[in-house]
Structure formats: structure tokens, C-alpha cells
Amino acid sequence: MRGQDMKIRLGIDAKWYFDGPPSGHMVVKNLVDEIIRTGDDRFEVYLFLVNKSKTKAQSHFPAHVKLIFLPGIPNLLSNLFLVPLMTLIYNIDVLLFQNFSSTWPARALKIAYIHDVLFLDYPQYYTKAEATYFKQMIRFAAKADQIITISNCEKERMQKHGINVPLGVNVVYHGINKAFKPLHAYNENDILTIQAKYNLPQNYLLYVGRVNIRKNLIGLVKALNLLQNFDLMLVIAGERGNYPELDGYVTSKQLWERIIFTGHVPEADLHLLYARAKVFCFPSYAEGFGLPPLEAMQCGVPVVVSDRTAMPEVCGTAVLYANPDDENEIALEIELLLSDQALYNEKVNQGFAQARKFSWTKAANEILTLITEAYAGRENYSEAQAQPRL
Incomplete structure (x- = not known):
């Protein structure tokens, strides 16, 4: 005893x-x-x-x-x-x-x-x-x-x-690790270094996580293809798995010039990669928790996520939700943020508040x-x- x-x-x-x-x-x-x-x-x-x-x-x-x-x-x-x-x-x-x-x-x-x-x-x-x-x-x-x-x-x-x-x-x-911070917390040299290292465009959507079928990257890329009226690229940060459907679609629609696959990103770089993003997108079919959307919120980036599994529980009212089976709906929610500055700012502020809970x-x-x-x-x-x- x-x-x-x-x-x-x-x-x-x-x-x-x-x-x-x-x-x-x-x-x-x-x-x-x-x-x-x-x-x-x-x-x-x-x-x-x-x-x-x-x-x-x-x-x-x-x-x-x-x-x-x-x-x-x-x-x-x-x-x-x-x-x-x-x-x-x-x-x-x-x-x-x-x-x-x-x-x-x-x-x-x-x-x-x-x-x-x-x-x-x-x-x-x-x-x-x-x-x-x-x-x-x-x-x-x-x-x-x-x-x-x-x-x-x-x-x-x-x-x-x-x-x-x-x-x-x-x-x-x-x-959420406290190292995730909004863009204004970084100095200009660090921002320029990350931009050069990953060849980042001025405006980009960001996805962080594994690149596989469950994460529904094909739905996000299809949504990107629908967003023709915006000067916008997609950055996909994560280890690539076997995803021939995604590669085939990108090739068929000639989207390689609009997408950057970074592969695995060191955590120190990931912080700024989030902070520089215009919108964070996480259209996964199934998540036990889904931490990347919260990390994006803490970086001051508005978020679009799927309306499945744990996402509503974790993200609350701080994000815009989309049906992951419908690329038109994913594209529409992204377009709403890009077209409405008041809504964009509202979701940034709500995101900060939601992230503070974790x-x-x-x-x-x-x-x-x-x-x-x-x-x-x-x-x-x-x-x-x-x-x-x-």
C-alpha cells in the first residue's frame, strides 16, 4: 500500500x-x-x-x-x-x-x-x-x-x-500550441523568408493535414476550380499519400499552376504558413477532433470546414460549414468570405474567441x-x- x-x-x-x-x-x-x-x-x-x-x-x-x-x-x-x-x-x-x-x-x-x-x-x-x-x-x-x-x-x-x-x-x-499567432506578430524578414521558401502567392487558400481520401482534398480542388473570379491559389501542406483521383483531376483540369504541394512542413514554418493564408479550408469527411481549423483561428484566419463528425462540436459558430460532398457549396462558403469583408472580419474575431477555449x-x-x-x-x-x- x-x-x-x-x-x-x-x-x-x-x-x-x-x-x-x-x-x-x-x-x-x-x-x-x-x-x-x-x-x-x-x-x-x-x-x-x-x-x-x-x-x-x-x-x-x-x-x-x-x-x-x-x-x-x-x-x-x-x-x-x-x-x-x-x-x-x-x-x-x-x-x-x-x-x-x-x-x-x-x-x-x-x-x-x-x-x-x-x-x-x-x-x-x-x-x-x-x-x-x-x-x-x-x-x-x-x-x-x-x-x-x-x-x-x-x-x-x-x-x-x-x-x-x-x-x-x-x-x-x-x-493549441501558443506558438500559433496572427500575421502581425511576425517581423517582415520572417514573412519574406517563408514566402520565398515555399514560393507563396499573395493570396492563397490553405489546407494542413494528411493528403488522402478521408480528408476530401478532391472536393477542395474541385471548389478551387469553381473560384475562377478570384486571383487565388491553394496551398496543401502535408505528407502525400496514394491519391490518384486527386492527381488525375488536377491534371485533367490543368490546375497544377494553381496548387502548391509543400509536403511535410516543419512546425516552425507551419505557424507562418497559417498566418499568411487568406482562408483555411478543411473539408474532411470524418474527424475525431480536427485541430488544424483551431490552429488557423488562433492565427487570425477565417475557416471553412465540413459539417460532419466532430467539426461542429469543435468549431462552434466561429466558422462557415459546407457539405463535403458538394464542391459548389464549399466554393460558395469560400466566396462568401472573400466577397464580404464584414463577414470575413466577424469570423476572424469569432475564431480568436473559439481558439481561446482550447x-x-x-x-x-x-x-x-x-x-x-x-x-x-x-x-x-x-x-x-x-x-x-x-
């Missing part, structure tokens, strides 16, 4: 902190930074990292953070076998897993941080290999004590599919509170069980 004055040993799956899927890396990095920064005397933090990041990690994290290095094997296998083994060795009290939980060790409180289960309702956007891999996430989620997810939309999806755990599914919204500090504090309450509940239950019966 742990004394009440002892710190909770919190193990965090941070293998994506330095490298990993772009969205996963961003979430892990921001949450871990805030947990370390805002954590109090209740916690002793242990980070699970990969061996290849050892030198970088040892010079990066403060000395009071315990670092545990693991081989760079798939996250599923690492979380099933290596993380639990290290949990036993280091006598960790609470484990915060990324996506894949584990069936052991029994004594540790297991919390699965599951970003989304979109593949259950939208299998058409995933390969068979991806769907098979993610189904294991659902299988092992049932072994967790608690699940944290990122929107009420995803919580409802999990409940619909019968994903239940003893301490329930709890929602903690993502935050912060990584708030997210980290909510997660730590959930952990504290869950651990206290388990300790109290264990103490009650240990009391002799009269």
Missing part, C-alpha cells in the same frame, strides 16, 4: 515525442511538455521513449523526469509486452498508453488514450491492413481501466460500438485530475478490501 504522502508514479507512453505520425507526435509532445510543466508534487513522471532518441532525450528533459528507453518496434507490440515489463521493474502506479492498452500488469492502473475509432464507421477510408491493426486497439481497450478520448463525438462512437471499461470513457479536448495546459490538467481521481478510487477500494470483517 502506498502512503498518501508519496507521489504517484506515472508512466507515459511518449514514444512519438520526437518522431512518429505527425498528428500523434504533435499531441504527445504538447501533452508531455505540459504534464511536466504543470505537474505538481502528486506525480513522479516516467517517460517511455525509443532507443534512437536517447541522446536527444537525455539533453532535452529535466533531470527529475525518469526516462525509460525501448526498442523501436510497432506500438502495439511495445505496449503489449515491453511497457508492462518496465512498469513492473520500475514499480509504476499508473500507465497512460497511446491507443493500445495492455492486459497486464494487474496492479497498475491502465488508461488508454484513444484518439478516435473512425475506422469502425468509415472503413472505406482505411486499408485492410490498417483496419486489422486498429481492431486490435479495440480488443485491448477492453482491458484498460479507463479510456480518454478527444471529443464527445468519439465518446458516442465508442459507446455505440460497445467499448466500455470500469472507469468509463472520458473526454479531454486537444489544445489549451494544452487545460488538457494536461484535466488528464492529471482524471488520473488522480482514478488512482485515489482504486487505493480507497483496496484499503476497504483489506479491512478485517467484523
